[in-house]
Amino acid sequence: MDTSSRKRLAENTAFWIFRILSLGVIGILFSILGFILSKGLSVISWDFITKMPEDGMTKGGIYPAIIGTFYLIAGSMLFAFPIGLMSGIYTNEYAREGKIKRFIKLMTANLAGIPSIVFGLFGMALFVNGMGFGDSIIAGSLTLGLLVLPIIIRTTEESLKAIDNSFRHASLALGATKLQTIGRVTLPMAMPNIITGIILSIGRVSGETAPILFTVAAYFLPKLPTSIYDQVMALPYHLYVISTSGTNIQESRAMAYGTAVVLILIVLILNLIANAIRRSLGKKYKIN
Amino acid sequence: MISSTVTTLTVLLITIFLFKEGTSLFSQSPLEGDNIIVVNSSNPIAHISSIQIKDIFDQKITHWDSLGGKKDSIILFTFNDLSTYFSDDEIGANFEFLPHKIDSLVNIEPGIIAVFSKKYLDPKFAGKKIKIDNISVTQFLSEKEWFPTANPAVQLGALPLILGTLWVSLIAILIALPIGLATAIYLAEVANAKMRNIYKPIIELLAGIPSVVYGFFGLIVIVPMVQQTFNLPVGETALSGSILLAIMALPTIITVSEDAIRNTPRSMKEASLALGANRWQTIVRVTIPNSISGISAAAILGIGRAIGETMAVLMVTGNAAVIPHSLLQPVRTIPATIAAELGEAPKNGIHYKALFALGCILFLITMIINIWVDYISRKRGNYSK
Numbered sequence: 142m143d144t145s146s147r148k149r150l151a152e153n154t155a156f157w158i159f160r161i162l163s164l165g166v167i168g169i170l171f172s173i174l175g176f177i178l179s180k181g182l183s184v185i186s187w188d189f190i191t192k193m194p195e196d197g198m199t200k201g202g203i204y205p206a207i208i209g210t211f212y213l214i215a216g217s218m219l220f221a222f223p224i225g226l227m228s229g230i231y232t233n234e235y236a237r238e239g240k241i242k243r244f245i246k247l248m249t250a251n252l253a254g255i256p257s258i259v260f261g262l263f264g265m266a267l268f269v270n271g272m273g274f275g276d277s278i279i280a281g282s283l284t285l286g287l288l289v290l291p292i293i294i295r296t297t298e299e300s301l302k303a304i305d306n307s308f309r310h311a312s313l314a315l316g317a318t319k320l321q322t323i324g325r326v327t328l329p330m331a332m333p334n335i336i337t338g339i340i341l342s343i344g345r346v347s348g349e350t351a352p353i354l355f356t357v358a359a360y361f362l363p364k365l366p367t368s369i370y371d372q373v374m375a376l377p378y379h380l381y382v383i384s385t386s387g388t389n390i391q392e393s394r395a396m397a398y399g400t401a402v403v404l405i406l407i408v409l410i411l412n413l414i415a416n417a418i419r420r421s422l423g424k425k426y427k428i429n
Numbered sequence: 430m431i432s433s434t435v436t437t438l439t440v441l442l443i444t445i446f447l448f449k450e451g452t453s454l455f456s457q458s459p460l461e462g463d464n465i466i467v468v469n470s471s472n473p474i475a476h477i478s479s480i481q482i483k484d485i486f487d488q489k490i491t492h493w494d495s496l497g498g499k500k501d502s503i504i505l506f507t508f509n510d511l512s513t514y515f516s517d518d519e520i521g522a523n524f525e526f527l528p529h530k531i532d533s534l535v536n537i538e539p540g541i542i543a544v545f546s547k548k549y550l551d552p553k554f555a556g557k558k559i560k561i562d563n564i565s566v567t568q569f570l571s572e573k574e575w576f577p578t579a580n581p582a583v584q585l586g587a588l589p590l591i592l593g594t595l596w597v598s599l600i601a602i603l604i605a606l607p608i609g610l611a612t613a614i615y616l617a618e619v620a621n622a623k624m625r626n627i628y629k630p631i632i633e634l635l636a637g638i639p640s641v642v643y644g645f646f647g648l649i650v651i652v653p654m655v656q657q658t659f660n661l662p663v664g665e666t667a668l669s670g671s672i673l674l675a676i677m678a679l680p681t682i683i684t685v686s687e688d689a690i691r692n693t694p695r696s697m698k699e700a701s702l703a704l705g706a707n708r709w710q711t712i713v714r715v716t717i718p719n720s721i722s723g724i725s726a727a728a729i730l731g732i733g734r735a736i737g738e739t740m741a742v743l744m745v746t747g748n749a750a751v752i753p754h755s756l757l758q759p760v761r762t763i764p765a766t767i768a769a770e771l772g773e774a775p776k777n778g779i780h781y782k783a784l785f786a787l788g789c790i791l792f793l794i795t796m797i798i799n800i801w802v803d804y805i806s807r808k809r810g811n812y813s814k
Contacts, residue, residue: 148707148709148710149707151709152707152708152709152710155709155712156615156619156709158611159611159612159614159615159619160615160619162607162608162611162612162615163611163612163615163616163620163628165608166608166609166612166628166631166632166635166679166683167628167631169635169676169679170631170634170635173638173642173643173646173676176646176650177642177645177646224435228435228436244437245434245436245437247799247800247803248436248437248440249436250799250802250803251436251440251796251799251800252436252439252440254730254733254737254795254796254798254799255440255443255737255792255795255796256736256737256738256739256764256791256792256795257640257737257739258737258739258764258767258768258788258791259443259447259737259788259791259792259795260443261767261768261771262447262767262771262784262785262788263442263443263446263447265771266446266447266449266450266785267442267446270776271446287439290435290436290439291436294436341637344637345637347639348637348638348639348640348641348642349639349640350639350640350641350739350740351640351739351740351764351768354768354771354772355771355772377639377641377642377740378641380641380642380645381641381644381740381744384644384645384648384649384744385648385743385744397645401642401645401646404639404641404642405638405642408634408637408638408639409634411637412630412633412634412637416630416633
């Protein structure tokens with residue numbers, strides 16, 4: 142074999158290995174999805190998502206857990222969205238380049254890297270014990286809100302950064318103030334991308350378990366909350382308890398599969414929506 | 430303006446709260462409540478460590494001479510043994526005679542070691558109080574026994590948990606890095622735009638699946654698989670955890686290293702191709718060396734994710750707090766320990782504080798990792814300018 146064909150062979154072999162390994166990654170995802178969906182889809186029924194759990198959580202539905210997760214999503218977004226949005230706008234539109242901005246960015250990255258269980262510890266120390274909220278929707282929502290804050294800040298920042306400066310200059314040249322420019326030009330243009338970030342953080346909130354373990358989640362609570370100081374059941378925690386620590390793990394397997402399917406479907410649908418927004422946006426502004 | 434400092438403020442608050450609770454663990458006695466330990470006044474031993482206390486009460490140490498004392502065999506007295514030593518009448522209805530009874534018991538038995546609450550200490554007590562080392566940072570980081578609820582003295586050696594965490598995460602990255610890197614190179618250099626558009630949402634989805642779902646999948650698929658393959662009594666092992674963490678770290682590794690590879694200046698690649706190198710040679714000799722700092726950032730970030738992962742690991746690693754000697758043994762990681770034990774730890778007790786101290790360790794590790802990655806990417810920024 143001469144050098145050039147040996148070179149070719151090496152290249153082909155390497156590229157095929159890459160192809161196979163990356164197909165493996167897809168394979169992993171599909172085996173996880175396939176396995177859980179195949180076993181759990183049959184469990185899903187109208188009763189399953191609208192009924193209370195029965196018989197030591199081996200029968201019935203997961204209605205309170207769905208509602209609980211919904212409250213946690215709403216609560217955490219109510220808190221994290223305005224703050225994250227303002228923070229992102231400030232960092233990109235107002236803050237001057239320099240040490241302070243770099244420090245703020247590093248801290249945002251740091252916050253994003255803090256393990257979720259540490260958020261749980263913090264939420265318990267500050268919201269549950271410190272502020273005396275007890276195990277409650279408000280304590281859980283605040284903890285989860287802090288967890289997704291960096292995601293919202295970062296997407297706001299990045300979507301604002303993607304907007305060409307000529308738009309800002311045009312608006313300012315027409316006599317608009319900086320605040321008007323942000324409110325009427327930059328923010329509306331960035332909004333679809335920001336919404337994508339919000340959707341992805343909703344996905345994160347609905348699936349996180351560790352931060353809610355000690356701040357809100359109830360093991361078994363077959364009634365709906367009446368105030369923000371109540372405990373709730375939540376989907377991820379429900380899946381955790383019925384697959385590991387229930388008294389009848391085997392009998393509740395079907396319920397576990399069903400809960401896992403609901404969680405996966407939530408994430409799947411949120412991802413699809415986010416992608417659809419991104420795609421239509423890419424067509425509109427020719428970004429991405 | 431204020432809103433932009435919210436992340437800084439949060440990080441600061443987290444630091445304050447974690448460390449306030451965590452550090453209050455240290456320089457306090459390992460004895461629960463207001464217990465004291467006393468011995469007979471003739472006993473030459475004045476000082477024992479908390480591990481020795483555990484061994485004594487587990488009856489692994491049965492004679493004082495193994496601690497350097499006399500030949501007497503050790504006689505245990507705790508509050509639970511009350512009825513074997515005294516009758517109800519002797520103690521009195523409200524324990525009013527108990528201090529005196531304990532005093533005389535300690536004086537009669539030369540080999541006794543007694544643990545009881547300070548409030549039952551007789552004012553004219555003639556025995557000797559034993560000094561016990563307070564919990565120290567070095568002890569916490571280096572001792573090998575984790576029995577946070579042991580009676581009468583808790584054992585807080587976090588070493589097995591720290592090693593377990595690092596061990597499981599490291600193996601996970603060793604599994605994930607080759608696969609992740611191959612995929613990243615494929616996506617950045619080999620695949621066409623159409624394939625990339627298929628891969629991107631899939632990797633995003635992989636990143637979006639909740640960790641508890643991964644844990645559930647691990648529990649019913651990976652754990653039995655590991656058990657059967659290696660013929661083990663239980664499948665909940667370090668290896669199961671590592672495999673699962675490897676899958677979970679893949680999206681981070683792929684996205685970060687793909688970005689790094691893609692950032693290689695086109696001119697460098699074209700120069701290499703123009704010199705007659707083919708694409709593979711260009712990748713190996715030009716692209717990868719140029720993006721190596723980004724790739725290492727990807728690996729470090731992946732390790733960071735793995736170290737902090739809680740639920741998935743909690744569900745598949747078996748949670749035995751022992752120093753792992755093989756991949757096929759159960760281990761217990763720091764996050765899993767916090768998640769499993771905090772619910773049962775009484776608020777502001779030693780156990781509760783110890784779990785916060787573990788949280789501090791975890792926080793410090795991830796903080797170091799983040800600052801390290803920031804440093805690497807800053808260096809890379811300067812280099813390509």
